Structure formats: structure tokens, C-alpha cells
Amino acid sequence: MSTPSFSFAPIELPESASRLRTEVREFLAAEQKAGNFTPGAAGWSRVDPEFSRHLGARGWLGMTWPKKYGGHERTALERYVVIEELLVAGAPMRGHWAADRQLGPLLLEFGSEEQRQRYLPEIAAGRCLVAIGLSEPDSGSDLAAIRTKATKVDGGWRVEGRKIWTSLAHRAQVTSLFVRTEPKGENRHAGVSRFLVDMSSPGITVRPIINMTGEHDFNEVIFDDLFVPDDMVVGAVGGAWSQMGKDLAYERSAPDRWLACHDLLLQTIDRVGPKPDIAQSEALGRLVAHLWTLQNMSLSIAGMLEAGANPNVEASIVKDLGTRYDQEIPQIARTLVPEHMRGDPAHQRFEESLRHNLLFAPAVTIRGGTTEILRNTIARALGLR
Amino acid sequence: MSTMREILVDSAARLFGDLCTNEVHARAEKGARQSELWEQLDASGLPQATVSEARGGAGADPGDALAVIREMGAACLPAPLAETMLAELLLAAAGLPPRSGPLTVGPVLKGEKLSLARRGKEWEISGTLHRVPWARHAHALVVVTQVDGEWATAVVERPAITEPGMNYANEPRDNVQFKALRLPQDAVAVGGGCLTAARLIALGALFRSVAMAGAMKSVFNMTLRYAQEREQFGRTIGKFQSIQHQIAILASQLSAASAAADTVIAAAANGEASFEIAAAKTRIGEAAGIAAGIAHQVHAAMGFTYEHPLHRSTRRLWSWRDEFGSEAEWSAWIGGVVAQLGAKGLWPFLTSAQKTIPA
Structure with missing residues (x-):
């Protein structure tokens, strides 16, 4: 790993990207007018397969991929602008999020021609909901500790094991599964493979795990004698660890990382109104200074x-x-909005947002790499580990 | 960064490193005049970085001048380099001729005013300015004030100090008083492009923000090095996860400050950048406090000594985050803008290249 420069050179967006911003805003206004989506407390973090298909039809999924796989051969900056606008508007993005951001790029880089032709056009059309099967009961941040194992059989693999915290496994067509194809040896990162699992296959049980907000988002997924054919292994058998490169940078720097509670910021600005007191001005101004910095960093x-x-x-x-x-x-x-200012039905939208985001907030520093793991990564890059 | 700017920044960093000897710092801390230091700086041409070609300068773009100020912050250069550049910005806007430095500017405190009036062919200036940076060493103080509702710029030669003061880093911050002081006709410009007092404070905030980003880089470098050298319990303290995580936070805050500095430098090269300046001073000021705190905790008692150079940077961070408006003042200003924009207006505003501040 190279020593970080801490240099975040400002980007001047190309004209095409600025035009796209306007196009996305017009699209969203039309979708909202047509009743196809309503901004809500959960922001972008909602599933709406219909909306995902609309995005696919507009050419805003698989944006940077080759046209022969249903992509649109746009630049990474153009894609950035589109997803940023959609996330900020609180458009429902979860239905295609993992597919468009993680599985698609993974298949483009490591997948077989057959896998690409089978999945990429479906993802780009917004018709493929993907779950990512990483964590297990004894494997959270320590991903190399997974026990779900695959045994070689004629024509494929037999999978036994258990994944947890698998978001949207109950709605996914495909799960991108991290499995041990060799027992753990001295090199903990060796012997781990990536399988594509068709969720309609026999041998899969999905059990809901209700989270503390009362919602069903993640699941326990049990694999009991699941058969995965050879042609559903992504890249080399045992090579899954080395496939995790750039996708981490995509995953960790994207604007969703600072837009989880954006709806509440907007609701608070509206609730405080055009004549804030000094404490409200300072607090909201500070948050917006952070938002401005984070956007420029992303x-x-x-x-x-x-x-x-x-x-x-x-x-x-x-x-x-x-x-x-x-x-x-x-x-x-x-x-900023203490309890005596709440309870007015006219401001119900603010209160829904406060409730949802206050209860949901603990998740953001856990999912996709805990704060502690991130700081280990930073310290390692500085030569301290 | 353009290649030209990289060359400029490299040479500035090298020069500042050579100039900032322990002796120079020791003399500066006592508030002594440092003619030799200024002569060497002057010879480099850097104090004239904001003088345009049309005004007989090298015509550096504002981004280049700010990149130099970042290096000044990193080196803790004890000289009124930023103030001399700011003075030229005031003079140029007013159409007054450029001056050789060291120069300074005022008022630097919000709400402070001077009175300026015509007396025949001359002008008369009265009033008190507090905490004027480097005033005791300045060949001239360039002030902005109003005359009959119009903004004016005036040049006061060798301002008289009524009370010397200093910031936490012992940089001079002096009180200056004018008692019906006569100024020649050509020392004053009224109207036209003369900058306002609010604009001077915003420009000061811009220069301090960028200087803080530079100082934070030095604080980070010293802290990382110290954690890799200092041994306790049989290993370097950087091997302890608690220290690693503190340094990771410091690195993140430095990154945010660097990004904010880079962005505001680019914005200031293309326009007024009022919002960007406010956001940068707010974000970098906050990062400065966190960074200085972590740096001292990691350095422990060693960093608390006068002998260790850490305090040169941290005392500047604590000073500069307050000067030309603290995070509290600038965030409140942003909050006022956001309240006018409303929730709907916020994002279109943040993503527009030229941000029009609502009335």
C-alpha cells in the first residue's frame, strides 16, 4: 500500500457531468410528480424494484460498463454525479445498490464471459437484486475466520454453512457468497472463493433477523447441501481475497457514506425555519461545512x-x-428541536426522520467496515502496524 | 497542482526551512524586529506574490500565493508574509500603488471602525485598532474604512503602537491608535473597487485557513515520527492500538483540512468564494483543535516542553483558528445562509460553481 498523500485534489467536473446533474434533477421531479417515489425518513436506503427499473431504462445503472454488457460507457465522474444526485434526493437505491456498485464491477474484472453476459445486462436493467454473503456468526470484522465451506463434487461444489447480517437476502435473486474452498492454513487469506448463488436453488433457508428499529432488512442464511455449479465460481478457485481491491475504495468513498442521515439534516433545516437562533445557526452551519468538505473529498x-x-x-x-x-x-x-417543540402534527415529517435516524445511526459506523477496522487500515498505511 | 505551482511551492518550502532556524524563532518569540529575515524573504520575491503583472509584479495567480502561505504555515515562518500579501490585495483593489513590505492590514476585528475625513487637500484619520498583526514591524498599515457611505482604503506609514500584544504563538498583535493623524492626498482612495471591512476579514480567514492546513501537516509529521521513535514497555508507542487510532483520527482531520484548503484555493482563484471561505475556516478550525490535542497527547510531557518544536505549530493553530473569525462565527454565518436557502435550496447551492449568497 502506498503512503497516503492526504492530498484531495479538487475536481473540476466536465460539462457532461454538470448536464447530467440537471437531467437527474428533472427525472426525479417527474418521478415524484408521477407518484413513483416520495422522499422519506430512510432516505436512499429503501428498496423499490420498480424505481430501479426506471433508473435502468434511463441508462443510469451499469453506467461505466461496456455497451455489449448493457452498460453505457460513461466516465466514473459521470456515474459519481448521477448517484450523488439520486442519494441526496432520497431516491430508493437499495434495490440495485450492491449489484450496480459491487457485483457488476467484480464480474467485469474477474467474471467469466458467460457470467458477464448472464448478469450484467440484468443488473444494468435494474432487474437483479444482489445480496452479499460475507459475515458469519464467528466472522464479523475478521472475515478470514469464515467457516462456510464448499466441498468439491462432480461438476461443482457442495456448500454447508451459515451467513448472518445478509441484507436483503429475502428479496435477492443472487447472493455473492464468500466461502472457504480449502481449510484455513498458515495464510489465512488463501483458500477463500467467491460463488454466485442463485437464490431459487434448493438447500437455502433465509430467516429474518429483525433489527432494533423493528425492520426486516438483514437475515440469517443457511446453506444445507447447496449445489453450486463450477461455472458460478468467480475467477480462480481460492482467489477471492485478491479480488477485493478497488471495490473497497468504491464502497468506502461513495456519497452514501455521508448521506445516511441526510433526510434528517434537511428536515431539521426546515423545522428550524428562516430565522434560526445563534445556537441553531452555528450547529447547522457547522454540519453544512462538514457536508461541503465530505462532498469534495468523495x-x-x-x-x-x-x-x-x-x-x-x-x-x-x-x-x-x-x-x-x-x-x-x-x-x-x-x-436544536427539544421535546417541547415536538408533537405538533404539522411537523410530523421531522419527527419521523428524527426517530428513524436516531435509531438507525448506530449502524453506519459498523456496516461496510467498522470505525476500528478503518483506523487500523489507516494506521497500517502510515507504517504503524 | 500545475507544474509551475509545484516548483514555486518546493522553492518556498526550502527557503522557509532554511530561514526558520532556532535562533530566528527565539528572537521572534521575544517580538524582536527581524530585518535580516525580511530582507531574505523580500529577495525571494515571495512577499510580492499577489502583485499582478500590470502592477509591476510577477503576476502570480491567487492560488499560487495561497500555496506559498500553506508552506509558511507548515514552516511556522515568523514574518508578516500573509499580511503583506493581503495589503497588496487591498491596494490593488483601491488602485493605490504597490508598496514594499513588510506591510499589514486592519481592522482585523469584526465591528471595529475608523473615521476618515477630508481636511483641505489632506485626509485625517482617527480611531483605535486592536490586535493588528505585526503592526510594530510594518512599514505601512493599509486600512479600510467608510467615507460618506463609500468604502475607502488608506495607507498609514509606520503606525504608532499604543500597546504591544501577541497571540498564543507570540506573534505580534498590536493595538494602534490614530489621533487626528494627517494623511497625504495620495495615501487614500475612495469608492471604485475598494474592498469592504467584511471582505478584508473574509480574505484574512482565507489566508489563515490555508496556513492552518500547512501547520497541521507539520503537526501530523512530528507526531507520526515521534510515535515511531519513542519506546515504552519495550516497543515503540506507535505499536499500541490506542495510539494508532489517535494518529488515524489525526490523519483524517488533516485530510479534511487539506481537502478544504485545496477546494477553497481553487474557488478563490475563480471568484469571491464567500461560502467556501466560511466553510473552510469552520472545518479547518475544528480540525486544528482536534489535531493539536492529539499531537500533544501522543508527545506527552516531551511535547509540553519549550525545547520541543511541537508548540510552534500548535500555538499557531490555536491562534489562527480564532483570528479573522472563529469556527463559531463562521458556522453561524453559514447557518444564516442555509436558513435562507431552506432544505430545498441547499444542494443546488452546494453544487453550483459560483455560489450566490442569498440576501
Whole structure:
């Protein structure tokens, strides 16, 4: 890993990207007018397969992929602008999120021609919901500790094991599954493979795990004698660890990392109104200064990715700063709008947002790499580990 | 960064490193005049970085001048380099001729006013300015004030100090008083492009923000090095996870400050950048406090000594985050803008290249 430069060069967006911003805003206004989506407390973090198909039809999924796989051959900066606009508007993005951001790029880089032709056009059309099967009961941050194992059989693999915290497994067509194809040896990272699992296969049980907000988002997924054919292994058998490169930078630096509680920021601005007192001005002004900084950092990383760099550490920094900013929003909203100012039905939207985001906020510094793991990554890049 | 700017920044960093000897710092801390230091700086041409070609300068773009100020912050250069550049910005806007430095500017405190009036062919200036940076060493103080509702710029030669003061880093911050002081006709410009007092404070905030980003880089470098050298319990303290995580937070705050500095430098090269300046001073000021705190905790008692150079940077961070408006003042200003924009207006505003501040 290269020593981080801490340099986040400002990006001047090309004209095409600025035009796209306007196009996305017009599209969203039309979708909202047509009743196809309503901004809500959960922001972008909602599933709406119909909306995902609309995005696919507009050419805003698989944007950077080759046309022969249903992609649109746009630049990484153009894609950045589109997803940023959609996330900020609180459009329902979860239905295609993992597919468009993680599985698609993974298949483009490591998948077989057959896998690409089978999945990429479906993802780009917004018709393929993907779950990512990583964590297990004894394997959270320590991913190499997974026990779900695959045994070689004629024509494929037999899978036994258990995944937990698998978001949307109950709605997914495909799960991108991390499995041990060789027992753990001295090199803990060896012998792990990536399988594509058709969720309609026999041998899969999905059990809901209700989260503390009362919602069903993640699941326990049990594999009991599941058969996965050879042609559903991504890349080399045993090579899954080395496939995790740039996708971490994409995952950790994207604007979703500082837009989890954006709806509450907006609701608080509206609730406080045009004549804020000094405490309200200071608190909201500070949050917006953070938002401005984070946006420029994410945009800068999009520029690095476009230029072919691998800004893994910079991305960890953005996720650490972004998720902690997100977590501050409900804590600040509750002090700016104290309890005696609540309970008025006219401001129900603010209160829904405060409730949802306050309860949801603990998740943002856990999912996709905990704060502690991110700081280990940063420290390692600095030569301290 | 353009290649030209990289060359400029490299040479500035090298020069500042050579100039900032322990002796120079020791003399500066006592508030002594440092003619030799200024002569060497002057010879480099850097104090004239904001003088345009049309005004007989090298015509550096504002981004280049700010990149130099970042290096000044990193080196803790004890000289009024930023103030001399700011003075030229005021003079140029007013159409007054450029001056050789060291120069300074005022008022630097919000709400402070001077009175300026015509007396025949001359002008008369009265009033008190507090905490004027480097005033005791300045060949001239360039002030902004109003005359009959119009903004004016005036040049006061060798301002008289009524009370010397200093910031936490012992940089001079002096009180200056004018008692019906006569100024020649050509020392004053009224109207036209003269900058306002609010604009001077915003420009000061811009220069301090960028200087803080530079100082934070030095604080980070010293802290990382110290954690890799200092041994306790049989290993370097950087091997302890608690220290690693503190340094990771410091690195993240430095990154945020660097990104904010880079962005505001680019914005200031293309326009007024009022919002960007406010956001940068707010974000970098906050990062400065966190960074300085972590740096001292990691350095422990060693960093608390006068002998260790850490305090040169941290005392500047604590000073500069307050000067030309603290995070509290600038965030409140942003909050006022956001309240006018409303939730709907916020994002279109943040993503527009030229941000029009709502009335």
C-alpha cells in the first residue's frame, strides 16, 4: 500500500457531468410528480424494484460498463454525479445498490464471459437484486475466520454453512457468497472463493433477523447441501481475497457514506425555519461545512479512481469522517428541536426522520467496515502496524 | 497542482526551512524586529506574490500565493508574509500603488471602525485598532474604512503602537491608535473597487485557513515520527492500538483540512468564494483543535516542553483558528445562509460553481 498523500485534489467536473446533474434533477421531479417515489425518513436506503427499473431504462445503472454488457460507457465522474444526485434526493437505491456498485464491477474484472453476459445486462436493467454473503456468526470484522465451506463434487461444489447480517437476502435473486474452498492454513487469506448463488436453488433457508428499529432488512442464511455449479465460481478457485481491491475504495468513498442521515439534516433545516437562533445557526452551519468538505473529498476520490489510482486509504478516511458526521446529525437535531417543540402534527415529517435516524445511526459506523477496522487500515498505511 | 505551482511551492518550502532556524524563532518569540529575515524573504520575491503583472509584479495567480502561505504555515515562518500579501490585495483593489513590505492590514476585528475625513487637500484619520498583526514591524498599515457611505482604503506609514500584544504563538498583535493623524492626498482612495471591512476579514480567514492546513501537516509529521521513535514497555508507542487510532483520527482531520484548503484555493482563484471561505475556516478550525490535542497527547510531557518544536505549530493553530473569525462565527454565518436557502435550496447551492449568497 502506498503512503497516503492526504492530498484531495479538487475536481473540476466536465460539462457532461454538470448536464447530467440537471437531467437527474428533472427525472426525479417527474418521478415524484408521477407518484413513483416520495422522499422519506430512510432516505436512499429503501428498496423499490420498480424505481430501479426506471433508473435502468434511463441508462443510469451499469453506467461505466461496456455497451455489449448493457452498460453505457460513461466516465466514473459521470456515474459519481448521477448517484450523488439520486442519494441526496432520497431516491430508493437499495434495490440495485450492491449489484450496480459491487457485483457488476467484480464480474467485469474477474467474471467469466458467460457470467458477464448472464448478469450484467440484468443488473444494468435494474432487474437483479444482489445480496452479499460475507459475515458469519464467528466472522464479523475478521472475515478470514469464515467457516462456510464448499466441498468439491462432480461438476461443482457442495456448500454447508451459515451467513448472518445478509441484507436483503429475502428479496435477492443472487447472493455473492464468500466461502472457504480449502481449510484455513498458515495464510489465512488463501483458500477463500467467491460463488454466485442463485437464490431459487434448493438447500437455502433465509430467516429474518429483525433489527432494533423493528425492520426486516438483514437475515440469517443457511446453506444445507447447496449445489453450486463450477461455472458460478468467480475467477480462480481460492482467489477471492485478491479480488477485493478497488471495490473497497468504491464502497468506502461513495456519497452514501455521508448521506445516511441526510433526510434528517434537511428536515431539521426546515423545522428550524428562516430565522434560526445563534445556537441553531452555528450547529447547522457547522454540519453544512462538514457536508461541503465530505462532498469534495468523495468527488476527489472519484477523480483518483477515474485516473486509475487505488485510493484505498483515502476512501477509509472518507468513510470514517462521513459516518461519524452522519451519526452527529440526530444528536444535533434533538438538541436544536427539544421535546417541547415536538408533537405538533404539522411537523410530523421531522419527527419521523428524527426517530428513524436516531435509531438507525448506530449502524453506519459498523456496516461496510467498522470505525476500528478503518483506523487500523489507516494506521497500517502510515507504517504503524 | 500545475507544474509551475509545484516548483514555486518546493522553492518556498526550502527557503522557509532554511530561514526558520532556532535562533530566528527565539528572537521572534521575544517580538524582536527581524530585518535580516525580511530582507531574505523580500529577495525571494515571495512577499510580492499577489502583485499582478500590470502592477509591476510577477503576476502570480491567487492560488499560487495561497500555496506559498500553506508552506509558511507548515514552516511556522515568523514574518508578516500573509499580511503583506493581503495589503497588496487591498491596494490593488483601491488602485493605490504597490508598496514594499513588510506591510499589514486592519481592522482585523469584526465591528471595529475608523473615521476618515477630508481636511483641505489632506485626509485625517482617527480611531483605535486592536490586535493588528505585526503592526510594530510594518512599514505601512493599509486600512479600510467608510467615507460618506463609500468604502475607502488608506495607507498609514509606520503606525504608532499604543500597546504591544501577541497571540498564543507570540506573534505580534498590536493595538494602534490614530489621533487626528494627517494623511497625504495620495495615501487614500475612495469608492471604485475598494474592498469592504467584511471582505478584508473574509480574505484574512482565507489566508489563515490555508496556513492552518500547512501547520497541521507539520503537526501530523512530528507526531507520526515521534510515535515511531519513542519506546515504552519495550516497543515503540506507535505499536499500541490506542495510539494508532489517535494518529488515524489525526490523519483524517488533516485530510479534511487539506481537502478544504485545496477546494477553497481553487474557488478563490475563480471568484469571491464567500461560502467556501466560511466553510473552510469552520472545518479547518475544528480540525486544528482536534489535531493539536492529539499531537500533544501522543508527545506527552516531551511535547509540553519549550525545547520541543511541537508548540510552534500548535500555538499557531490555536491562534489562527480564532483570528479573522472563529469556527463559531463562521458556522453561524453559514447557518444564516442555509436558513435562507431552506432544505430545498441547499444542494443546488452546494453544487453550483459560483455560489450566490442569498440576501
